[in-house]
Amino acid sequence: MKARIAILPGDGIGPEVTAAAVSVLRDVAARGGHEFSFSEHLIGGCAIDAQGDPLPAETLIVAKQADAVLLGAVGGPRWSDPKAKVRPEQGLLRLRAELGVYANLRPVRVHPRLAELSPLKSDRLGGVDLLFVRELTGGAYFGAKTRTADTATDETRYTTPEVERVCRRAFQLARSRGRRVTSVDKANVLETSRLWRETAQRVAHEFPDVALEHQLVDSMAMLLLTRPAAYDVIVTENLFGDILTDEAAALVGSLGLLPSASLGDGTSGLYEPIHGSAPDIAGRGVANPIGAILSVAMMLRYSLDLPEEAGRVEAAVDRVIDAGVLTRDLGGEAGTREVTAAVLAQLAALAATREAA
Numbered sequence: 432m433k434a435r436i437a438i439l440p441g442d443g444i445g446p447e448v449t450a451a452a453v454s455v456l457r458d459v460a461a462r463g464g465h466e467f468s469f470s471e472h473l474i475g476g477c478a479i480d481a482q483g484d485p486l487p488a489e490t491l492i493v494a495k496q497a498d499a500v501l502l503g504a505v506g507g508p509r510w511s512d513p514k515a516k517v518r519p520e521q522g523l524l525r526l527r528a529e530l531g532v533y534a535n536l537r538p539v540r541v542h543p544r545l546a547e548l549s550p551l552k553s554d555r556l557g558g559v560d561l562l563f564v565r566e567l568t569g570g571a572y573f574g575a576k577t578r579t580a581d582t583a584t585d586e587t588r589y590t591t592p593e594v595e596r597v598c599r600r601a602f603q604l605a606r607s608r609g610r611r612v613t614s615v616d617k618a619n620v621l622e623t624s625r626l627w628r629e630t631a632q633r634v635a636h637e638f639p640d641v642a643l644e645h646q647l648v649d650s651m652a653m654l655l656l657t658r659p660a661a662y663d664v665i666v667t668e669n670l671f672g673d674i675l676t677d678e679a680a681a682l683v684g685s686l687g688l689l690p691s692a693s694l695g696d697g698t699s700g701l702y703e704p705i706h707g708s709a710p711d712i713a714g715r716g717v718a719n720p721i722g723a724i725l726s727v728a729m730m731l732r733y734s735l736d737l738p739e740e741a742g743r744v745e746a747a748v749d750r751v752i753d754a755g756v757l758t759r760d761l762g763g764e765a766g767t768r769e770v771t772a773a774v775l776a777q778l779a780a781l782a783a784t785r786e787a788a
């Protein structure tokens with residue numbers, strides 16, 4: 432198959448982890464006879480430096496025309512002056528809105544070899560297989576903002592159609608998994624959450640084969656650590672989903688492991704590891720590339736319709752972790768390049784096994 436893939440490395444460790452993920456995509460293309468074309472574009476702080484705009488027009492045009500977009504991360508201390516008029520993160524938010532990718536899928540699976548890195552006892556981690564579906568283009572990140580010398584506001588606004596479409600996506604995904612959806616809100620306090628809960632309840636009637644429960648976000652933050660195996664699909668609004676998924680990274684051992692896919696209706700999918708630009712380790716060749724590599728596995732599955740190739744990339748990553756080729760965030764000594772080379776070697780080994788069969 433032919434695919435145009437836009438690469439937006441961004442800032443900090445973004446270029447290091449996207450380079451790793453692109454080498455995996457090149458390997459998949461070469462083995463499968465696929466024609467993937469790659470083009471690299473600016474976003475975030477580096478785009479502010481070069482063009483004064485965190486989402487240059489050219490980047491947006493190419494992203495919209497691409498079959499899929501891979502993004503590293505944006506931001507960093509250089510662009511974090513509270514008085515700055517323009518911020519790297521605004522570029523990413525605009526990209527998400529412009530692409531209409533309202534559903535951010537963040538799977539969380541615990542690899543048995545890494546269970547000891549979790550704050551939980553390993554007997555609590557068996558069977559943890561979560562899929563967060565985070566609303567991505569609404570809520571507080573996109574509401575009106577005001578600021579005077581001593582007062583600031585960020586409006587949280589949701590409409591029924593915005594909630595319906597993301598809940599529907601969560602229920603559809605639950606059908607191919609454990610058929611359970613937990614909708615997380617703060618309906619005891621927030622009006623937006625009451626709208627969210629009513630809407631989730633109504634959408635549930637379209638899916639009588641999927642069980643729905645509601646959970647308040649504060650207790651969910653605790654339950655995620657005490658009973659993570661009790662959940663299947665967790666659907667929630669933008670801000671709550673951002674926070675809960677970083678918390679879930681503690682279950683798997685590192686933020687550097689978790690991928691994401693951001694999907695809309697008929698638009699380019701956006702794929703990014705869930706972590707940020709990690710300025711504390713940037714430029715040292717030690718960033719964990721697995722979140723980015725698993726993000727391209729999601730790209731193969733959701734945008735390029737290559738589910739077998741996606742499964743192979745995931746299997747290769749599992750084998751690399753099994754073999755103990757780990758970056759420092761996981762207690763290992765391997766660098767970004769060594770882990771990437773190990774994934775490529777496992778993809779070669781999997782291909783050899785297929786040929787021999």
Ligand SMILES: NC(=O)C1=CN([C@@H]2O[C@H](COP(=O)(O)OP(=O)(O)OC[C@H]3O[C@@H](n4cnc5c(N)ncnc54)[C@H](O)[C@@H]3O)[C@@H](O)[C@H]2O)C=CC1
Pocket residue numbers: 444448503504505506507508511520523686687688703704705706707708709710711712717718719720722760
């Ligand atoms: N999607 C994006 O582009 C995001 C951007 N950011 C931006 O990133 C910058 C830094 O934010 P932080 O709060 O420090 O969050 P962060 O996710 O960049 O880093 C948090 C901690 O996790 C570690 N970490 C993250 N990814 C890693 C990886 N692949 N391998 C090994 N260790 C890893 C970092 O070294 C750091 O100790 C900020 O400017 C923030 O706005 C934050 C989150 C998402």
Ligand SMILES: CC(C)CC(=O)C(=O)O
Pocket residue numbers: 520523524673705
């Ligand atoms: C705009 C981003 C920096 C928000 C974030 O942390 C995320 O999407 O994970």
Ligand SMILES: [Mg+2]
Pocket residue numbers: 673674677705
């Ligand atoms: Mg985040």
